[in-house]
Amino acid sequence: xxxxxxxxxxxxxxxxxxxxxxxxxLYAQDRPTLTIAVDNLWANINTINxxxxxxxxxxxxxxxxxxxxxxxxxxxxxxxxxxxATEWSRDGKVWTIKLREGVKFHDGTTMTAEDxxxxxxxxxxWGDEPFExxxxxxxxxxxxxxxVDDLTVEIETDKVDPYIPGKxxxxxxxxxPKAAYLEMGVDAFGQMPIGTGPYxxxxxxxxxxxxxxxxxxxxxxxxxAAKVIWKIVPEFAxxxxxxxxxxFDFMYNIPTDQMSQLESYDNVTVAYALAGNYPAxxxxxxxxxxxxxxxxxxxxxxxxxxxxxxxxVTALFGELTYHPEVPFNWTxxxxxxxxDMPNPLPYDPEAAKALIAETDYDGEELDWHIxxxxxxxxxxxxxxxxxxxxxxxxxxKANVLDNFQLVYERPWHMQNFSNSTAFxxxxxYRPLWLDWGPxxxxxxxxxxxxxxxxxxxxxxxxxxxxxxxxxxxxxxxYLELSAAWQEVTPCMYLWKSVYNWAHRADVTWVPRPxxxxxxxxxxxxxxx
Amino acid sequence: xxxxxxxxxxxxxxxxxxxVTFTFVVLRTSGxxxxxxxxxxxxPDEIEQFRRQWGLDQPLxxxxxxxxxxxxxxxxGESLRTHQPVIEIILDRLPATLLLGLLSFALAAxxxxxxxxxxxxxxxxxxxxxxMALAVFGFAVPNFFLGxxxxxxxxxxxxxxxxxxxxxxxxxxxxxxxxxxxxxxxxARFTRSAMLExxxxxxxxxxxxxxxxxxxxxxxxxxxxxxxxxxTVIGLNLGQLIAGSIVVETVFAWPGIGRLxxxxxxxxxxxxxxxxxxxxxxxxxxxxxxxxxxxxxLDPRIRGGAR
Numbered sequence: 014x015x016x017x018x019x020x021x022x023x024x025x026x027x028x029x030x031x032x033x034x035x036x037x038x039l040y041a042q043d044r045p046t047l048t049i050a051v052d053n054l055w056a057n058i059n060t061i062n063x064x065x066x067x068x069x070x071x072x073x074x075x076x077x078x079x080x081x082x083x084x085x086x087x088x089x090x091x092x093x094x095x096x097x098a099t100e101w102s103r104d105g106k107v108w109t110i111k112l113r114e115g116v117k118f119h120d121g122t123t124m125t126a127e128d129x130x131x132x133x134x135x136x137x138x139w140g141d142e143p144f145e146x147x148x149x150x151x152x153x154x155x156x157x158x159x160x161v162d163d164l165t166v167e168i169e170t171d172k173v174d175p176y177i178p179g180k181x182x183x184x185x186x187x188x189x190p191k192a193a194y195l196e197m198g199v200d201a202f203g204q205m206p207i208g209t210g211p212y213x214x215x216x217x218x219x220x221x222x223x224x225x226x227x228x229x230x231x232x233x234x235x236x237x238a239a240k241v242i243w244k245i246v247p248e249f250a251x252x253x254x255x256x257x258x259x260x261f262d263f264m265y266n267i268p269t270d271q272m273s274q275l276e277s278y279d280n281v282t283v284a285y286a287l288a289g290n291y292p293a294x295x296x297x298x299x300x301x302x303x304x305x306x307x308x309x310x311x312x313x314x315x316x317x318x319x320x321x322x323x324x325x326v327t328a329l330f331g332e333l334t335y336h337p338e339v340p341f342n343w344t345x346x347x348x349x350x351x352x353d354m355p356n357p358l359p360y361d362p363e364a365a366k367a368l369i370a371e372t373d374y375d376g377e378e379l380d381w382h383i384x385x386x387x388x389x390x391x392x393x394x395x396x397x398x399x400x401x402x403x404x405x406x407x408x409x410k411a412n413v414l415d416n417f418q419l420v421y422e423r424p425w426h427m428q429n430f431s432n433s434t435a436f437x438x439x440x441x442y443r444p445l446w447l448d449w450g451p452x453x454x455x456x457x458x459x460x461x462x463x464x465x466x467x468x469x470x471x472x473x474x475x476x477x478x479x480x481x482x483x484x485x486x487x488x489x490x491y492l493e494l495s496a497a498w499q500e501v502t503p504c505m506y507l508w509k510s511v512y513n514w515a516h517r518a519d520v521t522w523v524p525r526p527x528x529x530x531x532x533x534x535x536x537x538x539x540x541x
Numbered sequence: 542x543x544x545x546x547x548x549x550x551x552x553x554x555x556x557x558x559x560x561v562t563f564t565f566v567v568l569r570t571s572g573x574x575x576x577x578x579x580x581x582x583x584x585p586d587e588i589e590q591f592r593r594q595w596g597l598d599q600p601l602x603x604x605x606x607x608x609x610x611x612x613x614x615x616x617x618g619e620s621l622r623t624h625q626p627v628i629e630i631i632l633d634r635l636p637a638t639l640l641l642g643l644l645s646f647a648l649a650a651x652x653x654x655x656x657x658x659x660x661x662x663x664x665x666x667x668x669x670x671x672x673m674a675l676a677v678f679g680f681a682v683p684n685f686f687l688g689x690x691x692x693x694x695x696x697x698x699x700x701x702x703x704x705x706x707x708x709x710x711x712x713x714x715x716x717x718x719x720x721x722x723x724x725x726x727x728x729a730r731f732t733r734s735a736m737l738e739x740x741x742x743x744x745x746x747x748x749x750x751x752x753x754x755x756x757x758x759x760x761x762x763x764x765x766x767x768x769x770x771x772x773t774v775i776g777l778n779l780g781q782l783i784a785g786s787i788v789v790e791t792v793f794a795w796p797g798i799g800r801l802x803x804x805x806x807x808x809x810x811x812x813x814x815x816x817x818x819x820x821x822x823x824x825x826x827x828x829x830x831x832x833x834x835x836x837x838x839l840d841p842r843i844r845g846g847a848r
Contacts, residue, residue, distance in 0.1 A: 050705075056622035056808070146587040200624045219623055220804050221796050246705045246794040250689045254696035254704040416807065418573075459585050 044227065044239035045539060047532060050252040050264040051243050056219045057203030060187040061138065061145035069184075070265070070530045071243055074225055076187035076208035077232070079110065079129070080178050082438050084525045085535050091347040091439035093178055097124065097188055097209065097232075101178050108177045112164040117230040118190045119213035126160035131191035133168065134158045138185065144199040150447070151185045151436070173482050179437035211236035211533040221245055236533040256281055256515050263516040263530065269330055269389060275515045285513040286524040287334055289345050289434035291506045292388040294381070294398075294427050295455075298465040298503050302424040306377050311368045312407075313502045317358045319365035319405040320398050326508045328397075329390040334509045341495045343509075345526070347439035349488055357499055365405045379409045381427035382420040391429060394507060421461045428464070431510065435527055441491050446475055449498060464503055471497035549833060553826045560822040561612070564815055565605055573597075574621055574809040595621060608815075617819075618812030620805075627816040631798060635820070637707060638790070638797030642782035645717045649724035649778070654771065656725070657732020661740060662759060672729060679726025684785075688719040688792035705794035716793040720786060724778050731774045735767035742766075768839050776832030780825035 055065045060076060079098040082090035100111040116124040131137060138148025139155055157169035168177055180186070193207050205214055209232065212225035223243040229235040244261075246252045249268065255261040257278050267275060267283070276283045296313045297305060306312055322336040337343055338356040383395055395411040402409045409427065414420050420428055432444035447453065449467070454460040456467050467475070474493035481487035512528045521538040523531075531537065575591050592598040596607065611618065617627040653676075660672040695715060696704035703712050739745065740763055748758045778785075787799035794800075798817055805813035 142586075142590060146584065146590065149584065204623065220801055244706065244794070247800075248689065248692070248705070248792045248794070250692045251696070251705040251792065251794060254692050258696055258700040258704065260696075260703055418809070 044237060046240040046242065047238045047262045048242045048244060048260070049530065050246040050255050050261040052245070052247055052249075052252070052266050054219050054221075054223055054243065054245055057200070058206050058214070058217060058223070059145055059199060059203035060132075060184055060189060060206075061148045061151075062199065063203055064147065064184055066528060070528055071223065071225070071241075072184075072187060073210060073529050074212045074236075074241065074532050075206060075210045075214055076189070077116075077210050078186040079181040079188060080186055082182050082527075084527075085523065088526075089345050089347055089439065090526065091345070093182065093438065096186070097129070098178075098181065103173075103175065103177070106170050106173055108168045108170075108174075109161070110166045110168065110181075112166065113232060114164060116209050116232045117228075118193070118209055119207045119228055120190065120193055121230075122190055122192065124188060124190070124209055125163050126166045128191045129166045129188055130158050130160040131194070132188045133166075133185060137189075137194075144194075148185060151180065151183060153452075172480065175482050176437045176440060176442065179440060182438055183436055212238075212241060215240075231533075233534060237537055237539050238532055241532050253515070256517075259517070262520065263514060263522075265512070265514045265530070267513045267515060269333060269511065269513075272333075272513060280518050281515050282518045282520075283513065283515050284522065284524045285333065285511055286526045286528075288510040288512045288526050288528060290431050290510040291337065291343075291434075292391055292429065292431040292508065292510060293504045293506045295430050295464050295504045296502070297426050297428070298501065299463065304377070305424075305426060306372070306374045307379065307426050309372045309374070310500075310502060311372050312374055314358055315365040315368040315372075315405065316402065316407060316409075317502060317505045318361050318368070319407065320401050320505070321360045322505075322507060323360070325394050325397050329393055330508065330511065334511050336508050337506055339495075340499060340504075340506055341441050341445050341491075343434060343441075345434050345439070346441050348484065349439070349441050349491055358502070362401075362405050369406055374407075376406065376408050379407065379426040380424065381409050381411050381429075382422075382425045383411055383413045383429045384417055384420050385413050385415050387417075388429065388431060389511070391507075430462070430504075432506070440487075441495070442478075445491065445494055445498065446478060449503070450475055455503070465501060468497060468501060470500065473497075549830060553830065556826055557819065557822055561609070561815070561819060562605070564818045565608060566601070568809075568811050568814060569601060569604070574811050617816040620813050621810050622808055622813075627812045630801065630813060631816050631820060634796060634798040634801050637795060638783055638786050638799060641713070641716055641720060641789070641795060641797060642786055644713060645719075645721035646724060646779065646782060648717055648721035649728055650775070652721070653725035653728025654732050656729040657771075658736055658759065658764065660729065660733040661736035664737060664740075669733075673733070676726040676729040676733075679722045679729075680724075681726075682722070684719055684723065684788045685792055687722060688715065688789060691715045691719060692792070707796055716789050716795050719792070720789045723785075727778065728771070728774060732767070732771050735770045736763055739763040739767045765839070769836065772832055772835050772839065776828050776835075779831070780828035782828075783821050783824050 051067065051070075053067050055063050055068045057063045058068055058072075058075070060072065078096040080101070081094045081096040083092040083094045084090045086092060095113070097113050097116060098110045099113050102109050110129070112124070112126060112129060118124060133152070133155070135143065135158070137144045139152040143149070154170040154172060154174055155168065156171050157167070159167050161167050170177070188209060189202070190207050194202050197205075204217055207213070211228055211231040211233070213228045214223070215226045216222060216224040222245065224240065226240050227236050227238065246255065249271070252261065252264040253271070253275060256264045256275070257280070259280070272283050272285075275281055294316075296307050296316065298308060298313070299305065300308050326334060326336045338359070339354050342351055342354045344350050381395065383392060386392070392411070392413055399409050399411050432448050434443060436443035436447060449455055449465075451457070451467050451472065454462040455464050457463060471494065474490055474497050478487065478490035478494050481490045512524065512526070514524060514530070516522055519540045523536045525531070525536075575588050575597065589598075596604060608618065615628065619626055620630055623630070656672045656676065660669045663669045692704050692715065695702040702714055703709070706712055745758060745763060748762055753762070783798060786795075786797055787802060789795065790797045790799035791803055798820065801813065802817045805817065
């Protein structure tokens with residue numbers, strides 16, 4: 014069993030092995046077809062409209078990023094390296110991005126600064142009625158994106174933003190060809206997209222299959238497989254049987270209690286990575302319903318202190334993952350992470366009882382909306398948590414519902430959700446501000462997921478955080494912001510998510526904490 | 542005869558209209574599709590933009606009239622998820638479901654009917670008990686469970702059959718067996734009951750007294766008379782051919798309309814769900830019509846009554 018501490022060591026080792034093997038010329042007829050059994054695909058594969066966990070898995074095979082996170086040499090991915098952008102520099106509020114020369118799109122055209130400016134520009138992401146409206150979330154503060162010459166782009170923001178290169182490692186950093194995009198239209202493009210990645214899309218049926226073929230003009234050299242097929246196989250037993258029998262080369266989403274079963278087969282390797290994602294219990298801090306007992310912060314803190322989350326995580330996941338004790342003090346935040354930070358709300362049933370006694374709570378039922386089978390082991394954890402809460406006098410009813418639409422239907426007191434940390438590598442901007450700030454769905458008055466109202470202290474710390482340019486200044490603001498959030502305690506983070514995969518044992522493959530399945534480069538070595 | 546068929550056709554049209562209207566109203570009043578299609582924290586502008594684009598900002602009756610009007614021109618709308626015409630999406634998937642459904646139905650008939658006849662002829666014996674035990678097992682075991690058991694046995698342990706998908710003869714074996722088993726069990730039970738009823742009739746004793754050979758008495762005298770209830774069961778099962786494939790298609794990743802329905806319902810893709818419900822209702826109604834027609838062929842008294 015690989016422990017989380019071993020993961021980085023093995024990742025780096027696998028990368029080194031791959032590098033040591035050296036590059037060989039590849040010919041289409043020598044290369045195999047890889048089949049990956051997946052549980053679902055997404056309706057479209059536009060880089061922004063198509064954002065989902067399932068698309069991120071294959072996006073880098075189709076599109077290339079402007080800036081890359083170097084997971085081969087840094088398990089936390091904090092270190093950045095050039096992608097389609099080779100250099101970047103900042104002068105005040107303006108970032109200058111130098112682009113790689115001679116990069117080809119799958120339609121044979123050459124990538125220019127015009128394409129990159131369009132990819133990041135208002136017409137597509139952040140103007141009035143943009144093609145992919147969700148892009149506004151990731152381009153906050155953008156005021157100008159302009160092609161200065163064929164290989165140079167400038168990005169201007171409304172205030173100094175030192176984190177633009179980091180943001181370009183995310184979905185907005187996947188470059189699309191302007192002419193083809195405009196000619197096809199956003200919907201058609203999302204069904205048969207064109208990128209600069211190592212594979213080009215040849216077939217996409219969102220309910221069945223995605224087929225991508227080697228693009229030998231890829232800027233970083235031909236990929237190792239002739240074709241990669243992402244085939245939907247909804248039933249886990251069929252995916253498992255297919256990998257064991259050699260029908261499939263890869264599969265993912267293995268129930269944690271089935272991992273040892275798969276590991277028992279000699280021809281199968283089970284891999285996993287701790288994801289930058291944390292499932293949570295959201296507390297409704299608002300008087301909606303009017304008599305909501307959870308408007309009292311003492312009750313919310315009692316909910317946190319009465320649950321032995323470490324014991325639950327160990328029981329459900331073994332050594333695979335862990336409970337993050339202090340919200341936002343997470344390893345992937347690199348220099349922001351403090352392993353010695355004290356836990357302000359440790360497991361302490363007696364303290365929880367004392368807090369409850371201070372409130373007007375009189376055993377009213379607290380309705381907890383949970384999405385059925387969405388987060389692995391969530392329902393099992395909920396059963397244990399409900400009993401732990403009952404022990405201290407909190408009456409929580411876990412209400413498991415079929416989909417998120419039902420989960421969001423009010424009234425409810427608690428609700429499941431998860432927060433991702435992916436956006437700016439090594440920086441706590443997300444979720445601390447992006448997912449909880451005043452423009453977030455958790456805080457906006459018009460949002461159906463609204464659960465809290467940011468306090469003046471939180472907003473003031475947030476302003477300081479956003480304006481901080483130097484690290485020390487930003488870290489100080491982060492600590493203030495996190496403390497202001499914890500003062501309210503609008504949720505409880507449960508564990509760090511685990512992504513897992515099974516693949517042919519004769520394949521060397523490096524998993525990534527962002528869930529990407531890169532079928533090329535230093536990440537994949539196929540047997541000779 | 543003309544009146545008989547006119548009434549049948551009118552009933553068919555009314556049933557389909559009712560199904561269309563009922564589905565339309567229920568789907569649109571049971572939740573907002575935008576909430577399923579857009580991210581939870583979608584901005585209000587984004588939601589409004591989508592609503593306008595799909596005409597969901599119009600009053601319900603306007604949407605309904607537009608939908609029904611389009612239907613008469615063969616336009617069943619576009620998928621909210623993929624923007625493809627619904628008719629194209631369904632026609633793309635329908636052959637796979639028909640292949641699976643018809644083959645499993647044929648398998649069920651080939652196994653179930655003879656098994657029922659044999660069980661009736663051997664009533665009370667060991668063969669009867671064995672066949673009926675198998676029949677009960679067949680329709681009592683849930684599809685998904687049997688499917689998973691077959692995958693674990695033939696794909697995981699023996700590694701002789703592909704676990705999922707389509708493309709070769711071998712891909713068909715497990716889904717057809719899974720889907721056909723329950724129908725075979727049902728057919729065997731009904732055939733046995735219908736045959737037993739006929740075997741005890743006086744005309745069968747008369748045939749035996751006249752020295753008619755056993756096989757003739759069973760297959761030329763008893764079986765045709767037992768056919769009416771068997772045809773009714775066949776009709777019901779034929780009607781469920783598409784609806785029944787939902788679970789099996791999901792377990793075996795079979796690219797038919799059963800799986801399409803599951804994904805369309807979970808993503809509230811209204812136009813696709815609407816189109817699929819119509820197709821399923823249509824197959825049910827057509828199966829009933831065919832059964833009525835076969836009744837007439839099997840029993841001249843029904844034709845006479847209709848006249």
